[in-house]
Every structure is written in C-alpha cells, then in structure tokens.
Amino acid sequence: MTVLAEKGWHVEAPVYRGDDVRGAAAGVDLLLIATPDDAIRRVAQAVEPDKHTVVAHAAGAQSLDPLQPHSRRASLHPLTSLPDPVVGAERLRRGCCFAVDGDELITDLVRELGGRSFRVAPEDRVLYHAAAAIAANHLVALLGQVERVAAQAGLPLDAYLALAEQTLANVRRLGPAAALTGPVARGDWATVARHLAALPPEEAAGYRAMADLATRLVPGKITASEATTESMAEEVA
Numbered sequence: 001m002t003v004l005a006e007k008g009w010h011v012e013a014p015v016y017r018g019d020d021v022r023g024a025a026a027g028v029d030l031l032l033i034a035t036p037d038d039a040i041r042r043v044a045q046a047v048e049p050d051k052h053t054v055v056a057h058a059a060g061a062q063s064l065d066p067l068q069p070h071s072r073r074a075s076l077h078p079l080t081s082l083p084d085p086v087v088g089a090e091r092l093r094r095g096c097c098f099a100v101d102g103d104e105l106i107t108d109l110v111r112e113l114g115g116r117s118f119r120v121a122p123e124d125r126v127l128y129h130a131a132a133a134i135a136a137n138h139l140v141a142l143l144g145q146v147e148r149v150a151a152q153a154g155l156p157l158d159a160y161l162a163l164a165e166q167t168l169a170n171v172r173r174l175g176p177a178a179a180l181t182g183p184v185a186r187g188d189w190a191t192v193a194r195h196l197a198a199l200p201p202e203e204a205a206g207y208r209a210m211a212d213l214a215t216r217l218v219p220g221k222i223t224a225s226e227a228t229t230e231s232m233a234e235e236v237a
Contacts, residue, residue, distance in 0.1 A: 003092045007112050021046050025053040025070070030105060033057045033067075041066035054103045060129035063122035064102050074102030076110065076117075077129070081136050099128060145206055149199065177217045184214040 005011045015024050017035075024047050025031045033043050037059045044055060044067045055070040060077035067073040080096040082088030095114035100106045101122070110117040120128045143164065147157040170179035183191040192211055196204050 003089050003113065004109075006093075009112075022048050025050040025055060028053055030109070031055045037062055041068075044068065044070060054105045056102065056106060060099060060132055061126045063125055065122075072103050072105075074100070074106040076100045076106045078115075079132060099125070101125075142206075142210070145203060149203055152200075180214060180217045182214075184211055185218060187218075
C-alpha cells in the first residue's frame with residue numbers, strides 16, 4: 001500500500017479482521033481483498049456493492065467467481081516473493097510481473113507500479129499458481145534439505161548457495177534440460193545409489209523424488225528409482 005501511495009494513489013486505512021466491512025467499497029475506485037483464499041468469497045459477500053468500485057483479490061489460484069456479487073471485479077497476483085513488508089515493497093518498486101484478470105483498472109495499476117501484466121485464463125489459474133509454488137516454495141524446501149544434509153557432513157548452507165545461484169543462472173541462459181549436470185545427467189546411477197544409501201530415510205525419499213524428476217530432462221533415460229534399484233541389486237550380487 002505504501003508503494004501505491006508513492007505512485008500518487010490515495011490509500012485509505014486498511015480494514016482488518018473483525019472490522020465491519022459492509023461500507024468498504026463506498027467512495028473508492030478499488031477495494032483489494034487481501035485475505036487467505038478461502039475467506040475471499042465470505043468477505044466479498046459481506047461488502048455492499050458499489051457500481052463505481054472495482055473489487056479485486058490478490059490470490060493466484062482463484063478466478064473472479066469468489067468476488068460475486070460485485071459487477072466490477074478483478075484480480076492481480078504478483079509473481080514475486082514477498083517475504084516481509086520491507087523486502088516486498090522494494091520488489092514492487094522495482095517492477096515485477098502480475099497475473100491479472102477482469103477490470104482494466106488493474107492493468108492501469110500495474111503499469112503505474114512499473115510492472116508487467118499478463119492474463120491467465122480462469123481455468124488455468126490453479127496450474128499457474130502451482131508452478132509459482134514450485135518455483136518459490138519448493139525451491140526453499142529443497143534448500144532446507146541441503147542445509148540439513150550438509151550439516152551432517154559438517155558444512156553450512158552458505159557453502160552451497162553460490163552453486164544454487166549459478167544453477168539458476170544456467171537455467172535462465174540455457175533452459176532446464178541443458179542446465180542439468182551431475183550424476184543423473186551422466187547416467188551415473190551407482191553414485192545416485194550411494195547417495196540414497198548414505199542419506200537418512202526421511203531425506204532419501206525427497207532425493208529419490210527429485211532424481212526421478214531430473215530423469216524427465218534426459219531423453220531416453222529410465223527413472224532414477226528404476227536405475228538405482230538395478231544398481232543396488234548389482235552391488236549386492
């Protein structure tokens with residue numbers, strides 16, 4: 001909201017949980033509902049419609065349907081990571097991508113923020129948001145696993161962050177398939193099997209799942225699960 005004020009928008013005081021929201025759409029151009037997804041419909045229905053006001057939400061996986069009965073509806077979802085208000089505001093100031101739908105006022109707002117908007121069809125929004133969760137949340141979860149496994153070898157997470165940053169740069173430049181390196185890319189299943197044997201069971205499951213995903217980037221390769229099973233059987237024999 002601070003960023004919008006910096007761009008010349010007059011921003012009213014927020015309405016919080018427990019407040020009376022019935023008149024929230026009166027006398028404003030845009031009412032943005034920034035609640036958990038499951039609460040959007042309930043809040044929108046509690047607000048008295050105003051034909052001059054755009055009522056919008058910021059949920060990536062939701063269509064405009066939860067904003068009934070308002071006639072002017074919209075959505076905008078920032079495709080960026082907003083871990084706290086300070087970092088989030090700075091990223092919005094620099095401009096980012098927004099998935100938008102509905103009233104054109106939202107497109108104007110994104111333009112004034114210096115961002116770029118793109119439209120996602122209602123039937124594709126869940127997949128759009130799932131990809132965003134994989135790109136951000138699942139990446140963080142993987143680095144959490146790096147931190148735990150590295151600690152068992154006596155190393156800090158920081159020792160691996162440059163590698164992760166280089167890999168993201170490779171993906172940006174080459175695409176995922178060409179950026180893949182390591183034992184799966186080489187078909188070195190004996191090494192993958194040794195990794196799995198060394199990892200504690202609670203970490204091995206995640207490693208195996210990601211190795212199977214990596215094989216999808218290597219045409220003609222069998223899955224990591226199949227290959228490591230064969231490799232382990234050969235070692236036992």
